[in-house]
Amino acid sequence: MTKILIKKEAIELRSQGYSYKYIAQKLRVSKSTLSSWLSCVSYVPNEETMQRIEQAREKSGKAKNRQKVESITKAQEMAKKDIGRLTRRDLFMLGVGLYIGEGSKTMNLVRIINANPKVISFAIRWFKEICGLNNEHFSIRIHLYPDNNVEDCLRFWSRSSGLPRKQFQKTQIDLRTNKKISKRGKLPYGTAHITIKSRGRKEFGVFLARKIHFWMEEVVK
Numbered sequence: 377m378t379k380i381l382i383k384k385e386a387i388e389l390r391s392q393g394y395s396y397k398y399i400a401q402k403l404r405v406s407k408s409t410l411s412s413w414l415s416c417v418s419y420v421p422n423e424e425t426m427q428r429i430e431q432a433r434e435k436s437g438k439a440k441n442r443q444k445v446e447s448i449t450k451a452q453e454m455a456k457k458d459i460g461r462l463t464r465r466d467l468f469m470l471g472v473g474l475y476i477g478e479g480s481k482t483m484n485l486v487r488i489i490n491a492n493p494k495v496i497s498f499a500i501r502w503f504k505e506i507c508g509l510n511n512e513h514f515s516i517r518i519h520l521y522p523d524n525n526v527e528d529c530l531r532f533w534s535r536s537s538g539l540p541r542k543q544f545q546k547t548q549i550d551l552r553t554n555k556k557i558s559k560r561g562k563l564p565y566g567t568a569h570i571t572i573k574s575r576g577r578k579e580f581g582v583f584l585a586r587k588i589h590f591w592m593e594e595v596v597k
Contacts (some may be wrong), residue, residue: 385554390414393422393427433443455474464505471502472591479588493536498567501539503572507588511538512578515573517545520566529565537568 380405389399396407398413421429462470474495480487487498503509516539520529526547534541574581 386410386413387417390417393420393425393521395421395425398425398428400538401597407593418553421447465504468506471499471506472588472595474499474502475588476592476596480585481589483586483589484582486588487569489567489569491563491567493533493568496533496537496570499570503570507580507584509572509580511540511543513573513575513577515543515545515571517548517569517571518566519550519569521550521563524564524566533568534567537570585587 382405386405387400389402390410395480396410399405399410400407406465412443445513475488478488478495478499479492488496490496500514503514514537516533518529518533520526526549530541530544530547533539534544572580572584574584
């Protein structure tokens, strides 16, 4: 087939809605040549081309999803191996780090605030195992938004924290009217504020707040 005939067929195929890739494979012509020949040819993908595009997207999407799953699984396995078994020292330092980020910075109050139930559960564990507290020393207040179901949220936090409802303070509802619509639903269970009560034990009152403060100072030096 002469070059003129090949070009003519390429123009015909392009006008019928075929892609450069399809035409290049069919006529054994490079895409750069087709680009030169067909730049002025009107192009609207035909049904066959659209199906090819959709199949390619689906195949690519599946491949990317498979790669993502494999990457997540590998990262999880490596993380477990890297962390290993936590020692008491590990637990102590993790808790101090958590308090640096999420704890009260005053020296007369011990409090941690977070929306992640796993973080709150870890904080409670840290207070118990490192600071020597019992369940009775915890007070919890839930901060919610108008789109939260109060009763569902209280049940959720009681179950996830292991704290009985009698230790929950009055729920606080954020009634600000200028809150962005995009923020709605971002915190389905609000945030939990864990506060430590000394219950007559001086070592669990202001002294504990001061001790945690100086733990943080030593860590960040």
